[in-house]
Each structure stands twice: as structure tokens, then as C-alpha cells.
Amino acid sequence: MSSTLSSARATAALRTSARVSAELLVVLVMAAVALWVLGRMWSVVWPLIVALFLTTLTWPLAAFLRRRGWRPALAASVVTVLFLLVAAGIMALIAVPVASQSGELVDGVAAGIQRLREWAAGPPLNIGDDQITGAFDTAMDRLQNSVGSAVSTVVTGVSTVFNGLVTAVLALFLMFFFLKDGPRFLPWLTRQLPGRLATDVPVVAARGWLTLGSFVRSQAFVGLLDAVFIGLGLWIVGVPLVLPLAVLTFVSAFVPIVGALFAGLVAVLIALVSNGLTDALIVLAIIVAVQQLEGNVFQPMIQSRGLGLHAAVVLLAVTLGGSLAGVVGALLAVPAAALIAVVWNYLRDQLSDPPHEPEADEPLPAAPVPS
Template identity: 50%
Template sequence: MGRVSSDSKNTNESSGQKKSGGPNSPDPRDVVDGRDFADILMGSGRMDPESSLPLPGEDPAPVKSPAEASRESIFLDGDPAMSHPDEEVGPLQSDENAEPGKELRDRAEVIGTSARWAAGWSLRFLVVAAAFWVLGRALSGVWTGILPVILAIIVCTVLWPVVRLLRKGHLPNALAVLLTIILFFAVIGGIIAAIAPSVSKQIPQLVDRGAEGIEQIQNWVAGPPLNLQSDQIDNMIDQATNWVQDQTDQITQTAITGVSAITSGAITLFVMLVLIFFFLKDGEKFLPMVRRVAGRRVGWHLTEVLTRCWNTLGGFIRTQAIVSFIDAFFIGLGLVIMGVPLAGPLAIITFFGGFIPIVGAFTAGALAVLVALVANGFTTALIVLGIVLAVQQLEGNVLQPVLQSKAMKMHAVIVLLSVTVGGGLFGIIGAFLAVPVAAMITEVFRYIGDLTDLATGEKHSADIAFATSAGQQTGAQREQAAQRWQDWKKSLTTDDSGEPKPFSRFLAPLLPDDKDGKGGKDDKPSDDSASTQS
């Protein structure tokens, strides 16, 4: 006999015939209807054709003779769970009374079923898109308050190992945090102080060489193959000058906005410093508070997810710092060897640009080539371009696969799309934060996938690397629930000795009357028993 589909099981599970407390009864929380709001709104059942198909390795149902079918029809009559021909397993038999051009099933019914399925999934997609739109609007409204929190968390992932090391040296918690913050900003200030003199000396020289480079470009476009006249060149320069003059009001407004942005940046920096101090000092108390507020079950999930996100974010920042340092070192060394001015500042720009994957490295490399072109000429620019490409190939083919794959496990397409969307929505800050945010979202989906694998029995809890003991307990519970479900399914087809049940005994729990002398009782929990156990 073919297997009963999941919809048939759901129909009989919801019929709620009798109470039972058998040892193989599944957890009532595991027995679900399988329909969501879209199915109910569209007036359709769950479309799950895979549940009625044989699994790989199963033998197809044997084709029964008319005599066998007539003997077993007494168990099928009146049972709505067994009355759907599309839920039968086995090869489709041709009807002797079928004629060419005669419909075996109404075409409108088939098309309507598919249309309801498509409409249901379209409705789900619209709801998800609307939720993301509302979330984006809400974030844009409170972005000023969220930005220092996000930046503080990112900085904390960098400083936390230092704080932990100082704590092991028996320093007080607050003192260890304060010393770490002072050391961090001392390093940043030292780097700026080291490059400031060279920048102030070399920028005027770079401007002069840039003017000479512009004259060389004018001479080049005046010759073959362009052969532009001097009047045409002067006309183009005049048009550019007039355009700049026409934009005076906009430039003034931009300057005013820049002053406002500097003030806002100072406030953001101050708030970020305060948050960094308290995050590093009292961050370990956050997860216990989450468990108390959210409850045990939800708190366990949040503890595991947040810990995974923290580990992923810290791994991304540290590995990206290593990759960016290697890029900056070799590109800066090449600029020094070629005598390109501003080699130190360009190396630092390359380092910070490396934290914006793909886009940052490309922008920093293009800037280095442009400076080499203006200052040292076309030949030096080509050599610098070769150095930049060689270093980026080393990063993309060796460093990124080895280091970043362990930290994020994200495809390059996801990284590129994240940077593009983040930069388009929130500018440079959005491009910088796009990959860490995408990595944390990916970690959430990865955790959901792990729980799904445990629920379906595809994995065991020992096969998953949980970050916390709460995650291990949750995984063990999910695995036990899957085992209870498997035992209950097995109890439908085999008896206590492991022998297959007769056909009549297998269908007895599905019948409304007493066929096997048990008074209609079976091992499946009804709705009443499910609510009682819950």
C-alpha cells in the first residue's frame, strides 16, 4: 500500500478522536497543521506533492489486482484522508473507459490549484517585502542613534582580546577597559601624527606636479589622433569653470552641511566612546539579562544566535585587519621603491579601504595609480598598477579564501551585493558596515538551518558546532523531538515486535468506528491531549 501523505496525516491528527498517552506519542508541539495565514486566506490546503512521493530507496507500491482492491475498498470508503487520487503512490494506470480528448480531471481544478499555490506564495513574498520596507524606514529614522551602537560593537570586537588579557593580569575590570581605550586611541593618534608632516610637505609638490600633468594632457589631446584645437580646449575649460560658478549656492550649502556633519560626528564619537567603555566593562552581563527578559526557551535561542554573531563579527574584523595590513604593506613598499609621493598616506588609505571588501581595495588602488600618474608619469603609473594588481591577486586567491572563509563563509556575490546596497543606502558608512551586517544575518539563517537539519534528522547535535551550552541543550531537545516523531511514524506500520502490521490494523486508527477492538483508541494524541500536555 502507498504511504499516506502529510495532508492525510494532518487531517487525522486534527480529528481528535481519543486521548492517549502512549510511549511513542509525538510531542504535541511537533504535530502542526502545516498551513499558514496565506493558505487560510486563499482557502487552499498545503500543496506538498513531495510528501506523497516515495523516498529514495523505497520500493514503489505494488499494483493491486481488482480483487484485492475490492477487498480493501471497505477501509477506504468514507475516509476523506484516503479519497484523493493525487495522494496515491504508484504508477498511474490508464482508464479503460478513457477516450481520446476526454478529461480525467477538470482542467479548471488543476489550473485553480496551481493558481492558488502561486497566489499564496506571492502573498508571502509581499508580506516579507513590506516587512523589510518598514524595517528600512524605521532604521533610517533612528539611524543617528543606531550608528554609534554599531560602531561601538565593532570596536569592542577588536579591543575585547586586549581587555581579557589585562584581566588575566589581575587588573580591575574598569581599569583594564580604560587602559585599553587609551592605548587604542594613542595608536590611532600616533599614526596620524607620523604621517601629518609628510602630507603637509608633499601635497604642495603634488599640486604643482598635477598642474604640469594637466598641461601635458592638453598637449597630448592637441596632437594626433585627437588633434583638438587650443580654442576647443579653452572652451571646455571655460565650460567647466562656468559650471563650478553656477554651483556656488550648492557648494555653500554643502559647506554648511559639512559643518553640521562635523558636529554630528563629534557627538557620535563621544556617544561611541561611552558605549565602548560600558560594553567592555559590563558586556558579560548582557546575555543573562536577555535570558531573564525573553524567557528560557527564547533566551536559549537568542544566547546561541548572539554569541555566533559576536564570534563572526570579531573574526571578520580581525582577519580583515590582517588582510588589509598585508595589502597596505606591499603596496606602500612598492610606492616607496618607485618614488611616488604620499606613499605613507596612500598605504594607510589602502589599509582602511580594505575593510570595505572589493570596492575599498579597488578605490585605494585606483587612487595610488592616479597619484603615480600625476607625479611620476605614465611609465611609473603602469608599474604601480602592476604592483596593485599583483597584491590584490594575492589577497583574492590566497588570503581571502584561507582567512575569510573561516570567519564568514559567505559567497563573493553576497559580499558584493551587500556592499552595493549598503553604500547606496547609507554611503561610505553603509559600505563599511554592509559585510559585517550581512555576515550576522547569514549566521542567523545558518542557525535556523542547523535546527531544521536536527528536526528532519539529517544531522545529529554532535555534528553541529554550537557556540554555547544553551545552544547544545536546544539542539539536543530538537534532536529528541525528531526521534519521537520518527518513533511515532514507525509505530503506525510495525507492532512492538517489529513485525509489519496487517492492513486492517494499520488503517484502524484512521477509522471513526471500532475495527480492532480498541474502542477507536490509537496512539496519536488528539487536540485535547495536545493542549493538556502543552
């Protein structure tokens, strides 16, 4: 009898496992199809995501103007123009000092190359000028032989820049419409959805909007910390172009991992050609220390507190997103994980059993007698 019961239980457990596995397989297939469709529509989805990020940054000012009685179109127009002025100012802070000190940088690069040649000519390398000239001629021959690939690379770069400009313009227009008509979206969505979806989807969308805003603000705060600490270190060492490098560090912080590496590389190169190898190594040590604090302490703590995610989840999400989709994946990994957490928490709350409420004739439990 017991063997029969054990066999029945094993059969039931196997059927349950098979059913759960089949349902999980269906979910995975649906997710794969959704990602495929998303990839096919990426030229439209990416400007939409950028516009949402920009809207979360500029919405507090637009909301402030609307509360003061400004019409939505006027408030959105003013905020959009102010955003363009701030973006142009940031570009000017980077470009103007660099242009004014370009002569010094060119001289520094030439001096750095000369010092490199002198170092290579001495022990232990003992590389003569004829060998350096031969290596240079070989490099030029290879460059001339690869003109076709260089042209294709230039064409690809021009295409990338053009697509970036199109994305920026489209995102800017979408940001204006989001600022102007954003508060109408949830009521409109409520009217379009049937049944309980009219309640659930707008609630999840509102929570997702708050989560996205928290991510963008926390990323801006982390970038500000990087810019202040790295800029202070560059100023103490005496590296030129401190303000452009600090601004570049702040802007690059919105692209996790790669942005920090790019800004740090630029700072180290400028320190090398202007101050020498010792100061370049000091700058490298400063940048590595700040980036380690930012990546392992500041960013996980700030984002985990604002997004409701554990610091380890933030680190794993950035790593997974970067390995799957590069820079874009690293940028979108944390907000995507936070939005998934929002949906999961809402579903868990809705599917959990409601708390037990005593009936009208059910006696309440007696209060504990203090000892």
C-alpha cells in the same frame, strides 16, 4: 474515482501554496517595516554598529587585562586611551609626511599640468593656448554662476563632517561601555526574556558576537595584505609618500570597494605628478593586480573560512549591499549575511529531528562482519 482524487489533491496543493504565499507575504511585510524603523533610527543605530566593530578589535586586549586582575573600568579606560593614541598615530603617519613633502607635490602638480598643456598643444589634438585659456575662462564663468549650488554643497559637506564627528564621539563612548560592561549583557538578557527565549536569544547573540569579531579581524588582515603588497610595489617604483599611502590603503580596506578605489586613485595621482605617466601606469597596474587578488581570492577565502560563508556568498553579498545602500551597504553586507547564517543555522538545529536513540530493550544493530 481517480479524477476525483486528482481534483482533491490539486485543491489541497493550491490551498497549501496559498497559505505558504500568505505567510511569506507577511514575513516580507514585517521585514519591510523593520527596515523602515531601522532607517528612522539610523542616527542611533549607525554609531552602535561602529562601536560594535571597534569593540571587536579592542576586546582581546581588554579581556587580557581583565584576566590579569584589572578592574573592568580601568581596563576599558586604558584600552580606549590606547585606541585613541593608535588612531592619532595613524593620522600622523598620513599627515606629517604629506605636509613635509607638500611643496614637492605642488611643484609636481604644476609640472604635470604644464606637460599636459604641451601634450595637448601637439598632434593629434593641436590645441592652442588661446583655446585652453578660453576653456579655462568658460569654466570660471560657470563656477561663478553656480555659487549658490557651491555654497549649498559646502554646507552639506560641513554637515556631513559634523555628523561624522558626532558619530565617532558617540561610538567611542559606546565602545568604552561595551568594554566595561559587555560580559554582563548576556546574563542580564537571560533574566529579561521569558521561557525558552531566555536560552535561545543569548546563544544566538553569543554566536553573532563571535561571527562579528571574525569579520573585523579578517577585514583587518586583508587590509594589511593590501598595504604590504601595494606599499612594496610603490617602493620598488620609487613613488614618494610610500608609508602614508600604505597606511591609507590599510584604513581604506575597512570600506569595501570604494575605499580601495579611493586609496588607489590617490597613489596613482601622486605617482603621476612626481614620477610621470609611465610610473603612474605601472602603479595603476600594481594596484589593479593586488585589488583583483584581494577581491577575488584573499578576501572571499579568508572571510568564508572565518564566517562560515562560501566565497560566492561573500562576493554576492558585497555586490547586493553596495547596490542597495552604497558604501554603508557594502561595509555591512558581509557581517549581515553572516549573522543571518548564524540565526538560520541555529533555527535549523533546533527544528531538526533529534537523532534516534534506541530504547533500553531495543537490541543494538549487529556490527558488520569483516570480510
